[in-house]
Amino acid sequence: MSVYSELRAKANEAWQAVETPPRPRIAVGITTCSRAQGADETLAAIRRELAQRNLDVDVVVTGCWGLCYAEPMLEIAKPSGQRVLYQQVTADRVPQLIGEALDGEGVCGVLALAAVGPTPVQGLPSFESLHVITLQTRRLMANCGVIEPESIDQYIGRGGYEGVAQALTMPSEGVIKEVTDAGLWGRGGAAFPTGRKWDFLRGSKNQPKYMVCNADEGDPGSFVNRTLMESDPHLIIEGMAVGGYACGASKGYVYIREEYPLCAERMRVAIGQARERGLLGLDVLGSGFSFDIEVVRGAGSYVCGEETGLIASIEDRRGMPKIRPPFPAQAGVFAKPTNVNNVETYANVPLIMRHGAPWYATMGTEKNKGTKMFSLSGHVQRVAVLEVPFGMPLRRLIDACGGLAEGRTLKAIQPGGPLGGIINAEHVDIPLEPEPFREQGALLGSGGLVIFDDTACVIDMCLYFEWFAEDESCARCTTCHGGTQRMVEILRRIANGRGRSSDKEMLRLLGDTLRWSNCAHGTAAPTVVLNTLNAFSEEYREHVEGRRCPAKVCRGLVRYEISGPSPNLPAAAAICPTAAIVEKGDEYVIDQGLCIKCDACRELAPEAVRVVDALAPAGVAAGEQQAS
């Protein structure tokens, strides 16, 4: 019996115990998302409640099902095979849940979301039939929410580390060929073929070589890598080990951003377990191949997501990107040959090794094989993480996430993080793969999709994205540092109602100049402005020539006014942070010198406070006066 099959035999038992639990088992999803919504308190309340009722129930911690809107989530599995997923189980709902769900074969109807596993449950939809799930193919996420992320046995019991065992029986060029044949390309945004990248490193003579995992998922609105690391950390470790074997690397680094402490914790635990089982360290699975991994935590720097910046950060230096060449495959970490891939890229590798390239390529499109994870946030009703085959129309993901709020219309979609551009809603049927996004002057990016409805102002969001680019510029090259700064100044001027007719041309000029920056941060920084100048030219025109913000967001272009009497006005006056709402005789007025336009008064007295164009031509303002 091989070393792996011994491990597998033991792990199968552990997985069996999960599938057919000897006593009821409550699995609480503990992740960054669920914690933010009270999952720790839920877990504590469950333990308390079970102790009080003296119930013999196992309580375990699992990962994320990808339904952020339904957190805190938990699963209750029973010896009968009944497995039910519950949603929004806050601590105060625990007594009811325990009372009803642990009463024999009972189900707590108000909190139940779906039945999981093969056993149907009366009156409940199956997990697979949920609207948010039907369009998905969960390959990378197959274990997410299902297994305990801190149990290596459950991972192995579900087929884990078979990919490494398989790779070790093959010549290293065979492994690279398999990855190449599968058509895998880098998921971090650049979409470079993984097999080719690995071949560069394999061909490098220098030693030692490093495999680096870029887990610096810095794009605001992207949280697909976080989901994987928190829910299935071994999948990434296995992918790195396969890569290490294929390229002849002996050491790996996982560079995790500061904002993801739980990812760092779970990856460290998983690395420790893999070492104990002989899956990392000296002589992996008795093959003679040695490979170990270390976690490095970032400290708050977006450009460390750029591979040369990341390498500098690992080397104890300022995380400033370098000029390539030399490429990391020649001189990376500590000037040694290095390969950098994204978390999701590595996560694909074990699946390719386990099932083969032909299986892998059954999903996706002609040019883009496999599946991709996306996180949807912004103006969708349900924030979620989804995994779909490449080529899926974007609209279907928005629908799956419950669409927009009642009465709102879709305005735009922002893919690929702050450097990815903004797509006009008219292209909502765009297939999710890199080429069509490039045609729109945008980037598909690493998986974040931020949805804007008609309350969003494109200028305001451009200002935000350029501010972000400026703030995170490493300042090595003035092109990027000064260019983004200048863009922010111009956008701020436009948002403040002082836009000039030459501004659009100036922004284009700056954008063209920024394309000459040293690294991808600077070259991609103007994407959002350049593509919205075309995709939303009318909105620029309104701001610059009309001096009005159609969405009434830009602070310098709006004014708050009291439009009439209301019993809510005293409360609105009281909430005002600057005491700008003053009583004059028997009516209230807003002192425009004090008003900071924070919108709190309108929240409390929507019928009596209105937002008007501050600078629009006289005719328009007069028209509005009459209408009120």
Next chain:
Amino acid sequence: MTETAKGPPELQELVADVKPDNADLLAVFHRIQEALGYVPREAVPVLAAKLRTTPAKVFGVLSFYSEIRTEPPPRLTISWCSGPACRLKGSENIRRALESIIGVELGESTPDLALGLRPVQCDGTCALAPLVRLNDRPRGPLTVAEAIRLARELRESGGNGRQA
């Protein structure tokens, strides 16, 4: 040099296993910050000696990363999420209100170090947008009025209230 390179004993313990070319510097910054709340200036020459480099290089790294503090933190930090989902849902309005009530701008603390306002990056808890964190405990989705009430309560209690 040898005098300053020693630093306080607690610091010596925290930096004991730091080696050059071993990806240790960020890790030790985190460790010092967890122990002391921030990375004091005295740590710079100590670490430079350990890493066999110059204090300027160490300080360069220290000042590069936004999540490493070089000043003692306030009693209560209000972390304001700067992410796109929060912004779409009115986080700029919340920021204006918080700055106005606390009396400091983003990135600053009150002179008595009771309260601080800090911008943070999106960590993907967008289901709670717009949100703030009170010493890492998330609060959201917040209306502007709720944020104002929260900030007033925290200002009254000097960062010690039940909200904290």
